[in-house]
Amino acid sequence: MLVLFLRHCGRQIARHPAMSAVTVLSVALGVALFIGVLVLNQSALAAFRASVDATAGKANLEVSGDGVPMDEEILRTVRSTPGIAAATPLVEQVCLVSDHPGEYLQLEGIDLFSNVPFRAFTLEAGGSSESDLLEFFRDPRSIALTATLAHKMGVRLGDRITVRTETGPANFVLRYLIEFHGKAVGADEHLALLDIASAQESFGRVGKLSRISCLLRKGADPGEVAASLRSRLPPSMIVQTPEGRSRRVEKMLGAFELNLTALSLVSLVVAMYMIYNAVEASVVRRRGEIGLLRSLGLQRSGVQALFLGEALVVGGIGVLLGLPLGLLLARSLLGVISESVTAIYALLHIERISLSAESIALAAGAGLAAVAAAAWFPAREASGVEPVEAFSPGTLAEKSRRAGPWWAVAAFVCGGLAVGLGWLALHTGPPTLSFGSALFALLGFTLLVPLVCREIAQSLRFRSVLPRLAMAHFAHSLHHNGITIAALLAALAMYVSVTVMIFSFRKTVDDWLHRTVTADLFVAPAINVRAGTQQALPPAIEEAVSSLPSVAACERYREQRILFRGETVKCAALRFPVAARYSGLSLRQGDARQVLAESAGADRVVVNESFAKRFHVREGDQIDIPTPRGNRPFTVAGVFYDYTTEFGLFLIDWGAYRRYWEEDRCQTLGLYLRAGEDPERVRQSLQRQIAPVGDWIVYSNREVRKEVFRVFDQTFTVTELLKGITLIVCASGIFLNFVILSIERRREIGVLRSIGVGRSGVEAMLVGEAALLGVISSLLGLLAGTALSLVLTYVINPSFFGWTVRWTMPWKLLWELPPLVILTAILSAYWPARRCARIPVAEAMRME
Amino acid sequence: MRRLVALLDRVSKSYGSGENATCALRSVSLEIEEGEFVALVGPSGCGKSSLLHLLAGIDRPSEGKVVVLGESLAALEERKLTEMRLRKIGIVFQFFNLLPTLTAEENVELPGLLGGMAPKEARQRARALLEEVGLAHRSRHRPEQMSGGEMQRVAVARALLLEPGLVLADEPTGNLDSEASQIVIDLFRDLGRRHGATLVLATHSQEVAAASSRVVRMRDGRIVGEEPVTAPEP
Structure with missing residues (x-):
């Protein structure tokens, strides 16, 4: 069978x-x-x-300053902690490679002796098996690259490689190719290894470490050892497993x-x-x-x-x-x-x-x-x-399912559930409830479809017989048309809501950028533009830039990740007095200028909306922030609107940052020019002035905006793909719907044809019905999409990301979408209609 | 006395309700004995097909009792009724109703496979039946490659595969030319005899009626007359 x-x-x-x-x-x-x-x-x-496995190797525990370099002294403390069998230090830096535009290296300075028991890689030196790493000792400028990257860059063993460090160009010679083993296979091809002393010297980090990998003694409990390490190290140090x-x-x-x-x-x-x-x-x-x-x-x-x-x-x-x-x-x-x-x-x-x-x-x-x-x-x-x-083909007539009043009741209940779940998502969580809100909002609209269709069918009156027949067909085929319209409604609602949400988000970010990011020029290490915040600017650049007569004020910006209440957040240091005077930062409550001016040098922070939502903090609250000098209480001076990160960001004045983090190097400089200065002219002269010192990028306010929107649009690539699929669904949905209807109406069309309705008449009738279907679904889709976009903007966005996005309607969507959908409906129905109009009349009329 | 295969006792059937109700059968009573070849004749709309549908168990009476092979169809639940159709009743349609995707052989073996017969046995039986209806050479052909007469012979073979006690045919020659009709009529008569099946068919054709053992005349949903037929030997 x-x-x-x-x-x-x-x-x-x-x-x-x-x-x-x-x-x-x-x-x-x-x-x-x-x-x-x-x-x-x-x-x-x-x-x-x-990549974590490649750098951590066989380590059981890691100690790091989470982005902030730590003193070498800490290594001794770690090694002397009970339960630690071995510990090896690492210095990390991400640098651009000269002569290879856009290429970068994740450089790892390793201690060649203490690193041996940790390794998850071997080094190959030109086909001959290597077990000793003599070259690293013979030449401190030796470097090892992954074979993939070496191949991509077209470099061979013995070739020179120049990288752009914080202190300027550093030359290395390629001596080994790295081969990863075990779980490290698949690690980032940009990983590169060099001797730790050479790394410290090249990156200006003498006496500093990025991380310490530890191996535990046999039988030692990782939890206990980690607790013991935490008690001996400053609270800002992070002790965790590589898996952590x-x-x-x-x-x-x-x-x-x-x-x-x-x-x-x-x-x-x-x-x-x-x-x-x-x-x-x-x-x-x-x-x-x-x-x-x-x-x-x-x-x-x-x-x-x-x-x-x-x-x-x-x-x-x-x-x-x-x-x-x-x-x-x-x-x-x-x-x-x-x-x-x-x-x-x-x-x-x-x-x-x-x-x-x-x-x-x-x-x-x-x-x-x-x-x-x-x-x-x-x-x-x-x-x-x-x-x-x-x-009996005679009984193949369409069976319309009646839309009773309970459909309206069900739609109303769905609307209520959407509102209720939305409220819960915003006020109690979990954020996933917001998806339920969107789902019920959509369901509510789809339940209205039969009622709306019935009303339309009853209210539209035509004199001519064929449109009247088309209308009658439409009303009697709600069992198929209703489902098609409901599905199109859902697809279009998704299209509309995502379009409106992205538009609103873009508009909000644009307004926010105009208000907040007000500096005329920015200076940053080139690598930061390619690979995120990786390097700091050397003091020489700062001096050169701030001494320019055309610069009225200079904002210093540094950001790093820290672990706050066990969660990763961003901490950004800036000059509050400068921000108070020049930046258009807007706060949820209070005047930003006043708040920032009052907070300068004090133990006060300004947190973004995501931070406030995630950790349930309000203006005036006191929070303990882990710093290299221990946990310190800070007052939340304000909550600001921000769209850079959903996992929380707080701003701190340089005075307090320097005091607790003992770090004074900034990563980005924002330059406010004197009135009448031409930013482009200043940018060119500045670029010429600092180019010999290293690889820095000077970019204008306009370029920042452009880059922000490039990243923004890229983030929504998958969403755009979904919008494309929606349109395909519309077309195929209508096509299949009319294939079904043309089979169901075979006999009736046979009758019409036999009494003298021409093929074009049959085609016009079916295509007209498709157009009506397009009109209804596009209008309902727009309505449902608008409702859904409100849920996305005011429920899903705040509950997941804590962002306040101002809902904005891209009005051209209103007049662009319906014609597009109606045209799609007509084109999709044309083939089934044409086929239906050409059925042999006698065959269609045949009765069992 | 011969066994009663089918019994209709004051059976009525109406379609629709209220003012729109149409009465297809009005208090029809009929007894059909084992081995009979009954022809239902009458003008279009007289209720022949409705009566066959009731006997086949694909429709239920509005009033009255239908008993087929000892089972009161009204008392049978849907599953049992389907089972009965599978094993005890064979149906032949005017428009053949062969599955267009299957070959003649596959169409004929279908009831066997549905009934849980071993595939090999079903295939052997299908081949034997196709040989009996003179279509052994067409066994691998699909319906679209066959003539109307051939398709109807395949449908007859399919109806007989599980050797049902009752074979029903609704205008089996209605869509065939006279030559093909004659072949199908002969086939019904011969196979009926050979397989011991009881045949009930609805027809407009005098030739078909003449081949039967009893003619039941119908008009306006009623049986208006019955007469035995002595068919000439082929």
């Missing part, structure tokens, strides 16, 4: 290639986006983990990943709708076959199993196609995601696709489950077909 079923199924596919292709394509697209995002998320995390470091990054990326995953799930839902329509079309087309099988003795469950089985076979082909398609998609988006994550969270370079058997199984399972769920209802409908009905 199975063989016969498969044969039958295969021949069905071959007989209706277009319909099968639509189903296969929809499943493939849904699965592709789902697995694409899954793989991207996994690849990003795997790249992080591999990975977990912190994973946690930071959580919201980013969640958004991508939510979008990929939406694509699966969209695919489900297409599958539903395709199976429904198949059921309608094959009513005769169902009747026959039922009269031959096939049980209802057998009919349902037949259609489900067929959908799964076709869906299975879709899954098989979707998997490689998803991998291609992931591969093409690797660069975009790497850049987005680097710009927003942490330096990341994803080199390879990380694909596990579990993720393939998950994607295939999700795809097939979506197919089964979507095919379930039409298959069930098929099982309900009575044989006697199936043999």
Whole structure:
């Protein structure tokens, strides 16, 4: 029986290639986006983990200043802590490579002796096996690169490599190629190794360390040793396992990943709708076959199993196609995601696709489950077909399902639930409830579809017979038209809401940039533009810049990550008096100028909205911030609007920062020019003046804005992809809907044709109905999309990121979208309408 | 006395309700014995097809009792009714209703496979039946490659695969030319005899009626007459 079923199924596919292709394509697209995002998320995390493993090696614990260099003295304290068997120091720096534009190195200065038991790599020196690292001792300028990067840069063993450090260019010679082992395989290709003394000297970090990796004694408890280390070290020191470091990054990326995953799930839902329509079309087309099988003795469950089985076979082909398609998609988006994550969270370079058997199984399972769920209802409908009905084409007339008042009640209840869940998400959490709010808002609108359709059908009156017939058809086909409109509504609502949200967000960020980022010029190490904040500016640059007569004031900016209440947050130091006078920072409460001026030099911080939301702090609260000089109480002087990070940022005046962090080097300078000065002229002269000292970038306010929006748009690449899929869904949904209706109305069209309605009349009738469907779905889609965009802006954004985004409507969407949807509807319905108009009249009229 | 295969006792069937109700059968009573070849004749709309649908269990009466092979169909739940259709009733349609994706052989073996017959046995039986209906050479052809007469012979073979006690045919020659019709009529008569099946068919054709053992005349949903037929030997 199975063989016969498969044969039958295969021949069905071959007989209706277009319909099968639509189903296969929809499943493939849904699965592709789902697995694409899954793989991207996994690849990003795997790249992080591999890089952590590569640098941590076999270490059980790590001690770091979390971005702030620590004294070498700490190494002695660590080594003398009970339970520590070995400890090795590291100095880290990310630098640009001269003569290789855009290329950078993550340089790791290692202690060649104490590092031996930790290594998760071997070094190759020109084919000959190396176990000694003599070259590192012979020549302190020796460096080791990964073979991939060396190949990419076209450098060979013995070649010179110049990197741009904080103190200027530093020359190295390539002596070894790194080969990673075990879990470190897949680590960032930009990792480079050199001797620690050479690193300290080159990076201006003599006597300083970035990290210490520790191996524990046999039987020592990592928890106890970590606690013991914490008690001996300053509170700002972070003691954690390498896995803990990975977990912190994973946690930071959580919201980013969640958004991508939510979008990929939406694509699966969209695919489900297409599958539903395709199976429904198949059921309608094959009513005769169902009747026959039922009269031959096939049980209802057998009919349902037949259609489900067929959908799964076709869906299975879709899954098989979707998997490689998803991998291609992931591969093409690797660069975009790497850049987005680097710009927003942490330096990341994803080199390879990380694909596990579990993720393939998950994607295939999700795809097939979506197919089964979507095919379930039409298959069930098929099982309900009575044989006697199936043999009488006369009874194949459309059965309209009446929209009773309870639909309105259900819509109202959904609206209430959307509001309730939104309120809970904002006030009590968890933030995931905000998705429930969006879901119920959308559901509420879809429940209104039958009522709206009925009202429209009853209120529109035509004199001419064909439009009247089209209207009657529309009203009597609500069982199909309603579902199509509801699905189009959902797809369009998504399109509209995402467009409105991105537009609002962009507009808010633009306004915020205009107000807050007011300096005329900025100076920063070139590497910071390529790989996030990595290096500081040397004092020489600061002196050169601030002594310029054209500069009225100079803002110094430094940011670093710290662990606050166990969570990663950003801490940024700036000159509050300068910010008070020049920056347009806006606070939730109070006057920013006054607050900043009063907070200068004091133990006061200004936190961003995300910070306030995440840690439930308000203006006037006192918070303990871990500093290298111990936990210090700071007063929250204000909460400011900010869109740079969702995991919390606080601003601190340089006076207090210097006092507690003992660090005075800034990473970015913001220059406010005197009135009448031409920023472009000053920029060029400044660039010429500081170029010989190192690799610095002077960029204008306009360029900052451009870069911000480049990163912004890149972050929403996947969202744009989803919008494209939405339009495909609209077209295929309408197409399938009219294929179904043209089969159902075969007999009626036969009658019309036999009494003298021409082919063009039939076509016009069906296309007119499609246009009406387009009008209703685009209008309802706009309404639902607007509501959904309000949920996205005022519920999802604040509850996930703590950002206040001002809702702004891109008005041109209102007049651009409906014509586009109506045209899509007309074009999609044209082929089924044309086919329907050409059916042989006698055949269509035939009665059993 | 021969066994009663089907019994209709004051059966009525109406479609629709209230003012729109259409009465297809009005208090029809009929007994069909084992081995009979009954032809239901009458003008279009007289209720022949409705009566066949009731006997086949694909429709239920509005009033009255339908008993087929000892089972009161009204008392049977949906699952049992389907099972009964599978094993005890064979149906032949005017428009053949073969599955277009399957070959003649596969179409014929379908009831066997649905009924849990071993695939090999179902295939052997299907081939034997196709040989009996003279279509052994067409066993690998699909419906679209066959003539109307051939398709109807395949449908007859399919109806007989599980050797049902009752074979129903609704205008089996209505869509065939006279030559093909004659072949199908002969087939019904021969196979009926050979397989011991009881045949009930609805027809407009005098030739078909003449081949039967009893003609039941219908008009406006009622049985208006019955007469035995002595068919000439082929």
